[in-house]
Amino acid sequence: MVEYNVEVLNHYDLEHAFFQLARDDPTQGFEFDATGIAGHPYPEGYAADPANYVGEETMRLRLGSHLALYMRHQLEQQKGYTSTVGIATSKVLSKLVGNLNKPKGQTTLMPSIVGGADYAQDFMDSHEIGKLPGIGFKLAQKLREFALQRPAAFDTGLVYGGTKERITVAHLRKHPEFSPEMLEKLLAGPGSPHGIGRKIWSLLNTVDDTEVGQARPVPRQISIEDSYIRLDTLAEVLKELNVLARSLIRRMRLDLMENKDEEPVEEEEKGEVAAAKSPPNVEKMKWLAHPKTLRLTTRPRQPLQPDGTRVRSFKRISHSAPLPTFVFGITESVDALAEKLVNEALVGMFRKLHPEKAGWNLSLVNLAVTNMAETAGESKTADGRDIGGMFKRQDKVLKEFRVLDDGSIGDSGEDKGKGGDNEYVDNGESNLRDEDEDDGGWDDSEEPLDTGGCPVCGMPLPPFAMHAHMRFHGLDIT
DNA sequence: GTGGGGGAG
DNA sequence: CGTTCTCCCCCAC
Numbered sequence: 001m002v003e004y005n006v007e008v009l010n011h012y013d014l015e016h017a018f019f020q021l022a023r024d025d026p027t028q029g030f031e032f033d034a035t036g037i038a039g040h041p042y043p044e045g046y047a048a049d050p051a052n053y054v055g056e057e058t059m060r061l062r063l064g065s066h067l068a069l070y071m072r073h074q075l076e077q078q079k080g081y082t083s084t085v086g087i088a089t090s091k092v093l094s095k096l097v098g099n100l101n102k103p104k105g106q107t108t109l110m111p112s113i114v115g116g117a118d119y120a121q122d123f124m125d126s127h128e129i130g131k132l133p134g135i136g137f138k139l140a141q142k143l144r145e146f147a148l149q150r151p152a153a154f155d156t157g158l159v160y161g162g163t164k165e166r167i168t169v170a171h172l173r174k175h176p177e178f179s180p181e182m183l184e185k186l187l188a189g190p191g192s193p194h195g196i197g198r199k200i201w202s203l204l205n206t207v208d209d210t211e212v213g214q215a216r217p218v219p220r221q222i223s224i225e226d227s228y229i230r231l232d233t234l235a236e237v238l239k240e241l242n243v244l245a246r247s248l249i250r251r252m253r254l255d256l257m258e259n260k261d262e263e264p265v266e267e268e269e270k271g272e273v274a275a276a277k278s279p280p281n282v283e284k285m286k287w288l289a290h291p292k293t294l295r296l297t298t299r300p301r302q303p304l305q306p307d308g309t310r311v312r313s314f315k316r317i318s319h320s321a322p323l324p325t326f327v328f329g330i331t332e333s334v335d336a337l338a339e340k341l342v343n344e345a346l347v348g349m350f351r352k353l354h355p356e357k358a359g360w361n362l363s364l365v366n367l368a369v370t371n372m373a374e375t376a377g378e379s380k381t382a383d384g385r386d387i388g389g390m391f392k393r394q395d396k397v398l399k400e401f402r403v404l405d406d407g408s409i410g411d412s413g414e415d416k417g418k419g420g421d422n423e424y425v426d427n428g429e430s431n432l433r434d435e436d437e438d439d440g441g442w443d444d445s446e447e448p449l450d451t452g453g454c455p456v457c458g459m460p461l462p463p464f465a466m467h468a469h470m471r472f473h474g475l476d477i478t
Numbered sequence: 479g480t481g482g483g484g485g486a487g
Numbered sequence: 488c489g490t491t492c493t494c495c496c497c498c499a500c
Binding site: 191194220223226364366 | 490491492493494495496497498499
């Protein structure tokens with residue numbers, strides 16, 4: 001999963017981008033370059049009428065769609081990854097519409113504009129409750145029980161997920177007692193997030209103010225686990241702990257180290273190749289983060305019932321301890337470090353978890369390191385070049401270059417230029433540059449764009465708006 | 479900081 | 488499809 005910092009688009013950036021897309025995108029409706037548009041159909045002629053063409057939300061969604069297309073294109077060109085994207089007014093809605101065209105597609109949930117209809121809500125209403133992100137098996141069962149006024153049956157024999165009942169969001173919302181307070185009573189319990197009732201109520205009403213977070217340079221934890229048909233002797237456990245510890249230390253070296261001068265270990269370098277040649281370039285490698293805590297988790301198998309059946313349990317128990325610092329040693333072999341870790345830490349931890357000499361039988365063992373103390377001096381985010389950067393490099397140009405607008409294009413409510421003639425003021429620079437033949441007009445170079453101007457008219461443009469802008473010039477570059 | 483619950487992919 | 492493995496966040500103590 002790749003996260004981009006889309007939130008860095010500020011209003012000033014958006015105002016310009018809206019304007020570009022508004023006039024450059026001649027399709028003005030459902031057929032702009034997304035693979036899917038979900039929404040009530042526009043009435044005949046609606047999209048062609050300039051009066052209907054200025055909603056900020058619509059503009060933002062169009063911008064988002066173009067940006068998504070651009071990002072997917074870049075991701076595939078530069079990294080070879082295909083991807084699926086959803087574009088909507090919130091994270092949850094984006095995620096849900098993203099399901100409509102996959103793989104290798106994108107779908108935009110357009111705002112409801114027709115006769116007060118609320119497509120987002122209709123869309124939300126149509127989902128089975130357990131399909132919503134954030135509502136897992138446990139919450140879904142409670143909600144189904146509430147809707148049905150009886151325990152929700154689920155496919156016996158199937159251990160996971162499956163339900164016979166289909167309770168939709170609409171079903172729940174229409175329930176006479178449906179309210180934040182009621183949901184709080186139903187769903188709150190020890191350990192559950194505070195205000196979960198209101199949160200779920202909002203979610204079902206398409207209200208979701210979850211922020212887009214920054215991608216982290218290193219994970220919060222690294223864990224290795226294995227499951228077992230039968231694991232009930234200490235000797236076997238020690239052997240498995242050794243296997244897991246070796247694997248964990250290799251993972252730590254792979255994910256938490258980087259070459260001092262070069263950039264982090266390349267993806268292709270990870271995997272077996274790099275693992276095989278550890279410790280690699282001992283002198284050049286340094287830790288990006290030092291986990292402080294070691295955690296051992298097991299999942300004991302339930303004892304047999306009197307009737308001979310076994311209750312399947314997924315409850316885990318764990319014990320944590322400070323991570324011995326010798327595991328960061330890079331001159332010693334992985335095998336030696338693992339052996340030491342088992343003897344000096346894990347055996348003791350295991351005894352805490354399972355004091356009895358026998359009688360237990362483990363179905364799973366997990367080994368994790370957590371509490372990363374990140375090494376200072378690293379950039380805090382994992383992003384390479386963020387989206388904001390594409391705009392910021394153009395700031396100087398854009399500032400001399402205010403789009404003068406009569407207000408019909410998106411109402412920002414802040415410092416609009418005066419005048420009403422929709423005129424661009426050329427800054428005098430012409431920014432002709434070479435185009436690759438096959439990139440659809442997008443700049444695939446690693447270099448920051450120059451001013452990113454249109455080769456025809458010189459107008460500064462964010463790269464992902466270039467494609468639409470060329471169509472505006474009547475040049476078919478697809 | 480530790481231990482457990484719930485969830486996502 | 489169901490299962491396994493990994494990772495995430497939240498909370499009480």
